[in-house]
Amino acid sequence: MAGPVLDLCDVSYHWPGRAGFALTVPSFHIAKGETVLLLGESGSGKSTLLSLICGTILPDRGTVNIAGRNIAALSGGARDRFRAEHIGVIFQQFNLLPFGSVADNILLPLRFAPARRKRVQDAAANAADLCTALGLPADIMTAKASALSVGQQQRVAVARALIGQPPLIIADEPTSALDANSQAAFLDLLFAQTRTNETSLLMVSHDPRLGARFDRVIQMEEIAQTERTVA
Numbered sequence: 001m002a003g004p005v006l007d008l009c010d011v012s013y014h015w016p017g018r019a020g021f022a023l024t025v026p027s028f029h030i031a032k033g034e035t036v037l038l039l040g041e042s043g044s045g046k047s048t049l050l051s052l053i054c055g056t057i058l059p060d061r062g063t064v065n066i067a068g069r070n071i072a073a074l075s076g077g078a079r080d081r082f083r084a085e086h087i088g089v090i091f092q093q094f095n096l097l098p099f100g101s102v103a104d105n106i107l108l109p110l111r112f113a114p115a116r117r118k119r120v121q122d123a124a125a126n127a128a129d130l131c132t133a134l135g136l137p138a139d140i141m142t143a144k145a146s147a148l149s150v151g152q153q154q155r156v157a158v159a160r161a162l163i164g165q166p167p168l169i170i171a172d173e174p175t176s177a178l179d180a181n182s183q184a185a186f187l188d189l190l191f192a193q194t195r196t197n198e199t200s201l202l203m204v205s206h207d208p209r210l211g212a213r214f215d216r217v218i219q220m221e222e223i224a225q226t227e228r229t230v231a
């Protein structure tokens with residue numbers, strides 16, 4: 001793929017009805033296969049920026065290009081499909097469907113993303129392979145998501161983000177619920193998987209110690225101006 005996987009230009013955003021906070025990002029790119037850790041104090045707008053990148057909120061101004069396409073210019077349904085095709089998302093609360101099986105949860109993004117689905121020859125086998133690569137037991141595929149430990153849920157959320165090799169993974173503090181040992185093991189697995197597929201990774205964290213693992217570490221204030229006034 002030519003050009004950056006992610007390219008923000010002249011973006012600004014304020015939450016509707018909230019005068020106290022405004023975010024401006026003049027320019028921010030992530031190259032294919034690049035891993036970036038985004039650090040910043042609480043309330044500096046990291047999660048807001050990730051929502052703009054995922055297209056769940058739209059900028060007041062500017063362009064958010066993913067794989068060369070300005071998602072801010074797509075209509076709602078087209079944007080949802082584009083996100084499912086191109087972005088694997090891992091949130092703090094893993095957002096698994098509690099009554100679905102592990103297999104249901106991992107395969108979910110493929111339902112909305114035919115091109116991503118096509119990259120996977122045998123979806124069930126691929127989901128099982130990802131589980132094995134992420135250190136989950138082979139028989140976990142039929143277990144209900146609600147029956148899993150937090151660490152297992154986290155791995156299932158990673159498998160769901162990685163299946164079908166989307167070019168970009170967005171992770172918002174995915175290790176916040178883990179102890180130091182589990183955190184290191186989790187990141188080893190995530191990085192092994194992104195390297196295999198040359199996936200770009202943008203991860204938000206409060207922990208600068210994670211920085212050594214990433215190609216680039218950026219502070220929110222290096223890429224964004226945040227206006228904060230007490231309303």
Ligand SMILES: Nc1ncnc2c1ncn2[C@@H]1O[C@H](COP(=O)(O)OP(=O)(O)OP(=O)(O)O)[C@@H](O)[C@H]1O
Nearest residue numbers: 015016018021040041042043044045046047048049
């Ligand atoms: N859904 C929302 N509706 C209205 N305002 C919001 C919403 N989400 C965030 N904000 C506001 O946007 C500002 C930035 O919040 P954001 O969550 O993006 O920061 P953050 O850097 O991710 O913080 P943290 O590290 O604590 O998660 C805050 O003033 C917050 O109250």
